Amino acid sequence: MSHKVLVLTKYGSLGGSSRYRFYQYLPYLKSQDLDLTIAPMLDNDYVADINSGKRNVGKILSKYFQHLTRLLTDRDYDLLWIEKEILPYLPAWLEKLIAGHIPYVVDYDDAQFHRYDLFPPKIFRMFFSKKIDKVMANAKLVVAGNEYIAQRARQAGAKWIEIIPTVIDLDRYSLKSSTTPGEFFNVGWIGSPPNSNCLQPLQPVFENLYAKYMCKVTVVGAGNIDLGKSDLTIKDWYEDSEVEDIKNFDVGIMPLRDTPWDRGKCGIKLIQYMACGLPVVGTPIGVNQDIIQHGVNGFQATSLDEWNNYLSKLANDPDLCREMGVKGRAMVEASYCLQVTAPKMAQLLKSSI
Structure with missing residues (x-):
């Protein structure tokens, strides 16, 4: 029996984290009775723009809401496989509501939690500093790229944590x-x-x-x-x-x-x-x-x-x-x-x- 998995990456295949943690796995995983649908939030055009120093805020917002619309309307999956979070700057409780009854695996290849608990303005940290902790705690499984990330997942109360390093083919x-x-x-x-x-x-x-x-x-x-x-x-x-x-x-x-x-x-x-x-x-x-x-x-x-x-x-x-x-x-x-x-x-x- 084939299991349907929605793969929610942050970037298209040109984004380094998405390429190494998700895209390069797809051929093998598809051979293992996993029916994978990949849905990047930001496509390769965005990655190319960022690497060339361009940033189109309107385009980013458009991609953001397209991604959200898909998540709210396309529900026929057995599992969500998420890169870092469903949508940045979305409260954890709302991400849990979007996921609904579908279990999810969340993957981290960097200290994404520090984008919320260290860098933003103080008033922003008041609302979002524990967002990633809650995403981890609500996950069926947290896949961490190293021990530093795994330790944060333990502190967050994640139920199941596995360390898989970032690798090459x-x-x-x-x-x-x-x-x-x-x-x-x-x-x-x-x-x-x-x-x-x-x-x-x-x-x-x-x-x-x-x-x-x-x-x-x-x-x-x-x-x-x-x-x-x-x-x-x-x-x-x-x-x-x-x-x-x-x-x-x-x-x-x-x-x-x-x-x-x-x-x-x-x-x-x-x-x-x-x-x-x-x-x-x-x-x-x-x-x-x-x-x-x-x-x-x-x-x-x-x-x-x-x-x-x-x-x-x-x-x-x-x-x-x-x-x-x-x-x-x-x-x-x-x-x-x-x-x-x-x-x-x-x-x-x-x-x-």
Whole structure:
């Protein structure tokens, strides 16, 4: 018997969180007797606008109410599979009313609760600071991307919590070829414009690496960014080319700030780098502490001196880069790939109906 599931994503497939937490699972889940209907609140045109710095408020409101109308009229489902919340800035009690008798699974790959309990004005927090807690408490199942999110779900009184990391599809990722002797060492980062500000504090490191070793810096998806006197290449992000772009890096980096929001990140950059056989360097905050095995598949760096020392070490030791890259790829194959998590996700959804 096929179970009907309405998949309520925040974005279309170009939105990173929706792509990794939902869209890439669809082919496998459909093969497991799950009849999935996907309904993004904001489509790929919206994602493209945001990445190019555009924001059409009228278009957003139109999508918002179209989404709400569908939810109120289309009720023939056994389960709702929700990304973060049904609709942003809608009270939790109203979301529960909309869901009605249909059980729901809610998924988080970041600390969405901090968008309500930390960032908005104080008067807004009075009404919405506990919204996500209530969404979690009312869910049949909360799927958390890491322990930080799972801990919040426990505090909220969620009845059932499972941790599934954000992963990649191994079929899309292959190991990079060996670096040709004499080529410039390429320090790489991939992400989106809102997250690129984490690179600015590393400007002195990039400048020093360029001055001493002629190291390059390549950023993919960052938009316009100035990193001082470094050999900087800025590339637009495209789904079809992201893997090849990463394979052109020699090391992948993931700097973070010590904030509640960054503690809730799921480390997908690190997973992408490691899937291509790259060593990684990142700030030991949140899930980065679990993914980066210091001295094994990469380095955990806190100070600018540590960033400079570890990147310099890798720039001068291609054998170490290869050794760390092999171990990183093995870790992805064991724990951070779709081939491992998709069967578990299918079982969780079926058990929630």
